Amino acid sequence: MPGEAPSLTFPLPFVPSLLLWSDDGSRLVACGSFWSFVDFGTPGLAVVDSATGAVTWQLTGLNCTAAQVAGSRLAVCQFVSSPGGGVLGEGRVAAFDLMTGQQLWLHDQLFGAGIAADPGGRWLAVTAADHYAILALEDGTELSRVVLRPLPRFRPLISPTGLHLAVADATRMVIADLPSGAIRHELPTAAPTITADFDEAGETLTMVCRDASVTVVDVASGRPVGHAVLADAHLPAGSGDLVLLAGWPVALSPDRRVVAVTGTTGTATFAARTGARIGSTPGPTPLGARTAYSPDARLLATTRVTTHHQVMTAPSAQVVREQRLDARAAATFHRSGRVAIGYRAEGRGMLQIDAPGNGLLRQVAVAPGTPVRGVDVTLAAMPDAVGTSGTELLVSASDRIARLHTAASGELLFERSHPAPLTDIALLRGGASFVTACTDGGVRLFDTVTGAKRWGLSHASAVNALAVDPAGEVVFSAGSDKTVRGIEAATGTELWRVTLPRGVARVAVSADGRFLLVACADRTARALEIADGAERWQVPHDGAINALATGAATVATACEDGSVRALACETGAIIRTVGHVRAPTSVAFSPDGQTMISGSLDGAVLASSVPEPDAAPERLTTTATPVTQIARGEGAMVVVTEDGTVRIIDVRLRAELARFFHDAAVHDVAVDTRNGLLVTGAADGVVRVWEWPATDRTEGMS
Structure with missing residues (x-):
């Protein structure tokens, strides 16, 4: 790929146990070595130019327990003193300019062990000793608190909208409003929560607990909308618990539909909705294991302190790369696909940045x-x-x-x-x-x-859409001049012309090549015979038709009135109608033609069965x-x-x-x-x- 960044490997004065990318991928933040549980040398923090490997600025002697990049700012939780690498000590939270290293503010009265940043750059959520604190990202002012005893390894979560905070203690998950900290819902859990994540619209929260249960909660109502138990998860005999040996061995896929678990026998993936196993790969005992998905959802990475690192395909968990270097500590993906890995080699810390994958x-x-x-x-x-x-x-x-x-x-x-x-x-x-x-x-x-x-x-005015018959012999054009035309591809000869009441914005050819489907500005969907343009049928809609798609023997229309319809190509009969909360913008059929997929302005993507018109549509993602x-x-x-x-x-x-x-x-x-x-x-x-x-x-x- 032109401009592809090279693969780099270079030493650091510490072994990175936490790695973070800047939004644009130009900077990589490396922190070490609080969570390593191995003698990795002097702790510190370094910000690296990811194109050259040059350290742009660094702090030494810093035990950094957590960090977040928020736009041009880097917020870190750190221990001033941490005897023996334990979890006690004097804590503080600070924010720096990511590019220059200038300290913007320091909050030195707060024990910090976990941190989350609002995507909008307004506030931070920080794990303290006996509460969660909400700070203003601008100046570090404490705005509010959520009082409960935090789980040591559960990191707080802020929803993509920046309106909600998810935090946990040993027996419950709490959803609070931001920035007030007012508790909206308290959800009892039978076992401590290992990890959780909001969906991309901030409407649901998916939780994975130590008892191998997965629960999906509606954020607005606080009601569970899904529950499953991971089948044959890596459970120690008689314990009934997921193994949690230092680190974060459980990860949710970007769409929250797959759970990846690194346990005593390796890494396995499971369907979050049903708990069924999807795939697995063997691996060594996961002391200090971490599991992470790439943002593009194609890869899954695991790192272990026990000298082992794997990159797998998702969701099948098939190994595509395996490395055995000394004391693997951390790995993270940037959205561009670049992966950064921290480890120890020859008695010093090493950082590896690989080209896009x-x-x-x-x-x-x-x-x-x-x-x-x-x-x-x-x-x-x-x-x-x-x-x-x-x-x-x-x-x-x-x-x-x-x-x-x-x-x-x-x-x-x-x-x-x-x-x-x-x-x-x-x-x-x-x-x-x-x-x-x-x-x-x-x-x-x-x-x-x-x-x-x-x-x-x-045409007399703008041509809005083109289509080609399956044989490539006829081109169809539709325009604002109200005409649809069939044109012989070899010669450019107009074979037929149909004039409609209004202009035409969209056309599509049926799978069998018999019909040209047309979305007319008079709010009708029409089928024309490909041979001569004769109209076969027309179906009125209650609004403008935003999208058109053809399946095996069906055509789908997405209308601005919120409806998506599946029509029979042969007759125009309405097979089923699906409603969206906001106007649907696009529609298509699944490869087998049995499912109609529609998306809307509110980000909802619905899957609706064509053979079962009474079946409720399923939300594929939001x-x-x-x-x-x-x-x-x-x-x-x-x-x-x-x-x-x-x-x-x-x-x-x-x-x-x-x-x-x-x-x-x-x-x-x-x-x-x-x-x-x-x-x-x-x-x-x-x-x-x-x-x-x-x-x-x-x-x-x-």
């Missing part, structure tokens, strides 16, 4: 400041295509320019300017040509070998920002949100397989199922090619 194959196009409005990818079957048989081609539309690349290397083959902004783009079957749609009403077809324009055709697009891939679904996050969700397993990131909203996605590629185009002009994750067919999460 998050599935990003290459960045193939950058048009700074110009949004990418469309992408498509296919395998060119033409023997002479770009001089090579079987070349993967990628086409992207950015403002007035269409670009053609080889997907394998990102090489720009050619680009073609247009007289007005582009609205859509599509490669024809086989990749011998591609077609563009433009706001000037133009539909143009270009040869992918020579770059020559083979033909052009004009995202922190609106869902903007859903697309079908090989064995899984692509879910895109407004913040530029791209999730791959296996509908059958009900689990995230991967999570990819852009720095701006993603406008379009394309999947090449034959070659296992996912292409994304974003509002900042960046096009990226990702490796499509292998779908996991392990039983246990049905």
Whole structure:
């Protein structure tokens, strides 16, 4: 990948037992060595430039028990004195400028052993000796307290909204309001809580307790909405408890649907909803074990003081990398996929920063400041295509320019300017040509070998959408001039034209290639015969149709009135209707066509059975920002949100397989199922090619 950061290994004056990335990945905070439980030398803190390994600033003699990065600030809990590495001593909490090391404030009257930061940068939650304190991040002022005796190893949690705090003692979980600290709910627990996490919208809290139970709680009501016990978890004979030998051996996947446990016999993953085992891998006795998911959900890392470190695929827990270096202490992933590992070697601390491993194959196009409005990818079957048989081609539309690349290397083959902004783009079957749609009403077809324009055709006003029949012989265009047209791909000859009452924004071809499905601005969904454009049926809606998708024998519509409908392609009969709290923005069918997946402005992603219209829809996930697009891939679904996050969700397993990131909203996605590629185009002009994750067919999460 162009600009990929190298793999670095360099010494530090201490062994890192806690590692934190800055938001942009440019800085890595290394702390040591309070939680190591081994003689790792002088404790301290260092902030490292992750590109070069240079230490930008450091503090020596600092026993740092916990730390959080919040934007440009680093907040740390530290012990001024800690005899014998124990848990007693004089504590304090401080905040520093992450880049310069300038101390911004110091709170020296507070014992600190755990810390959480508000994503909005407003406050901190700190574990004290006999309470949890809420501090203002700006100046360290104590705003309130939640009085209960904290669990020594449970770290406080602040919800993504910054409105709620989750803390625990030996017999209960407490959800409190922020910044007041007022207790909202007290939830009894049969055993101490090991770990917990809010969902991305802050609506639910998932808890894992030492008795191997997993409970999901609705934050608003405090009521449990799910409960399971991990089957065959690593339980010592007769104890009934998860092993907890120094460290944090339990982790929840980014979507909170999988629990990973590192125990006496290795690491195993379980379905959080049912407790069923998904996968496992053997490992040594986990003294000081830590387990962590990568932000992209594709990898799982474990570190152990007993000289062992593994990186596994998620959720199947298959080892992809294993290292046996002296006294592994910590590992953490950045959202870019880079992994940092701290360990001891030759009597001193070492820090290793590895290059990205998050599935990003290459960045193939950058048009700074110009949004990418469309992408498509296919395998060119033409023997002479770009001089090579079987070349993967990628086409992207950015403002007035269409670009053609080889997907394998990102090489720009050619680009073609247009007289007005582009609205859509599509490669024809086989990749011998591609077609563009433009706001000037133009539909143009270009040869992918020579770059020559083979033909052009004009609408009276902007062309909003394109579709191509399965054989690649007919192009369909729909525009604001109220017309839908069928065009012979070989010659550009208009085969038929249909004029509708209002403009058309979306079109899609049925799976059997018989019908063109149309979303008209008069609030109707219509089916046209592909052969001649004759209207087969129309179905009125109560609002504008925001999205359209086709399945095996069905078509789905997402309407601004909050409804998602599944219609029969043949007759237009309504098979089922699903309601969202806020307007649905996108819809698609699962790879087997049996499930309708819809996403909305409130971030809810619902899975609704097509063969069982009376079955209640299931919430696959809830995202922190609106869902903007859903697309079908090989064995899984692509879910895109407004913040530029791209999730791959296996509908059958009900689990995230991967999570990819852009720095701006993603406008379009394309999947090449034959070659296992996912292409994304974003509002900042960046096009990226990702490796499509292998779908996991392990039983246990049905």
